[in-house]
Amino acid sequence: MEEGVLGEILQGPLRSLFSSTQLISDVSGSGNNWAVGHHTYGMTYREQIVDEVRKAAEHCDCLQCFFLIHSMGGGTGSGLGTFVLKLLEEEFPEVYRIVTSVYPTTEDDVITSPYNSILAMKELTEHADCVLPVDNQSLVEIVGKINHMSGMGKPGCVIKKDTTIISGHGGAVKNEKPFDAMNNIVANLLLNITSSSRFEGSLNMDLNEIAMNLVPFPRLHYLVSSLTPLYALADVSVPPRRLDQMFSDAFSKEHQLIRADPKHNLYLACALMLRGNVQVSDLRRNIERLKPSLPFAAWNQEGWKTSLCSVPPVGHTHSLLALANNTCVRSTFSELRERFVKLYRRKAHLHHYLSVGGMELAGFSEAFSSISNLIEDYSHLESPQMPNAPRLTIAT
């Protein structure tokens, strides 16, 4: 919305990618107010947004999915973003909606981010097919780790230029902007997810298969993602980290894009998207190796979805993206809910929201119940009571 931000993109190195007709802007942003983004801008620009999307969709011979990228803590991304999500569901009900959402950390600079996030969560739970939550804190830690490695300067530890997942590639970026490194990580996530659709491989996986295999229950569609490797070493005499190490890394907390603890919670399903020269035997061997340490739901013990794409990312011989539907996200959501409650209890800042046409107090309580139910659903799956329905028997 904000003209300033859009202007920067139009002057950047990738300006030729975006047609000016596809940009919709207003004078100012949403002032970190979900209600402004969702109700005010939503109503005002609804027709225009639908038109632009339709025009773009008509160019496609086969529209498979929409990727929505936004943050949860602000006003436009969060409010207008979720409005657009609802819109897409109405206009294109058969097209999958995959959302990449950046969640606020506790030290977020936006005071009202808990309100915005919880209000947006309700929409995401109801209207998205699949959500990939990312939090800034994890991104900061990954960036720190890479910088630490490159700063060490020990022989054998020098990172090969442009192979880190934080280095921008292809663009002539001379001056790195503050969030570039962190944003590149998310970009790599999206690149890896779409790699099977863009390149050939022995075991392809379409985007609709992600939603199909990883979402056993409609509302529980929040996936924990982790990327490896983070970088490649420049020194060729040092052998590349073994393939098996890559699999182990993918399940370590340091490579996750969201702070959560999947190993001590329950996996509902897991997808491994491999790129590069990896064979099915390597894949199976590693799954067998890692399975004992990863708790899976009783009804989905072999809940692994895998794909093999032959083209590795630039600068690497192979890479792995792991997407896990794990009940650990409920702790992340519980924390968010706590922060919401702290503000809501005092009715702090509420008047900014309620003064926006279309926003009512009921909206807050509904959003609160939505996230509480979600947390409850995840917890429920962890309890081991399985409805032990006996199998059907045939009369002989």
Next chain:
Amino acid sequence: MSVVSLQLGQCGNQIGHELFSIISSDSNGPNRKKYGDKAHFSQKQGSGNNWANGFCVLGPRHEEVVEDLVRREIERSDRLAGIFTMMSVAGGTGSGVGTYITQCLRDLYPSAFILNQVTWPYGAGELSDAILVHENDTVHQICSRLMNITHISITDVNKVMAHQLASILQPAHTAHSGGQYCRNPLGADPPTFFCTLHTRTLADIFLLSTGELLTSLVCHPEYKLLSLCNIPQMSSTSLAYSVFNWPGLLKHLRQMLIATAKMEEGIDWTVSAPSVVRATEENGFKDPALYVPWLQTENSFSTWNSSVPLNGYEKSATLISNSQSLLKPLDSIVRKAWDMFASRAYVHQYTKFGISEEDFLDSFTALEQIISSYTHL
């Protein structure tokens, strides 16, 4: 006499490709098989691993196009022996569209035999005449233990499956054909086991003839699951140093059958059939203890010869059996599926394409029926 083959889904197409490579490299003559220019149909989007999407949405949507393609192939052949489809059952297109198309083809060509080759890691087809099952796990083990391939790729796995399939789709002699290649190999007698042997003699014209194959193996509509054992399977380096003889090969096959082993290594030689017939190895297969009592032994087993050596192996033998060997894997698949269904996991993904919980229950009932039939053999 020809068989029209139909490759469905990612798995089906990959296996089909390997199968035809083997077949065309085997027949050195001018009959190298090529796919017709228009003999394919693809769409940009898959079925998303959803059987319901494949069966209810994509199947009907593309029914006409696929039927046209099949009809064109059939018109080109002089006489249709049967239809051979290849697919996986775990995915969306292979299993969903595959079963839908099988249904349509059955309606269109009621007298043709339909053989479905399926790759397991759910469903079974009621409408096909026979279902030939390959399990990915087993083939993978064959790759690793017998063939010494350290980094097994999907192509390796597919090649093994294709080799096994190619071994049965060869022209063959039977006891009745008197030295000539049989025009319609299997007679009306219903044997339960079928064995092809290849020796190094003359090469010959390539014909596919599966009609008889099916009548012999599938004697009862409730028992349609076939499994395949092909020996030897080994790496090309060992091949140069190996010598085979028929008695040895047949003995191995027989024991593999009794002990339900899927490959040559690790056969449990301690398992034996209740009564052992001491005779030549070929007669070993005629042991009545191996077969169900309601079939006469002479009808239960037949042998086929083909003179063309298969894919570089001097001698190879294949056993196709309709037996209880698939019972355990089928049972475990049904158990896992039932667990998932009991928790209602993923069910919403299917209901949104028009499958109801009733349909799920129907499928489970059908499968339990099959398991029960095979258990009580």
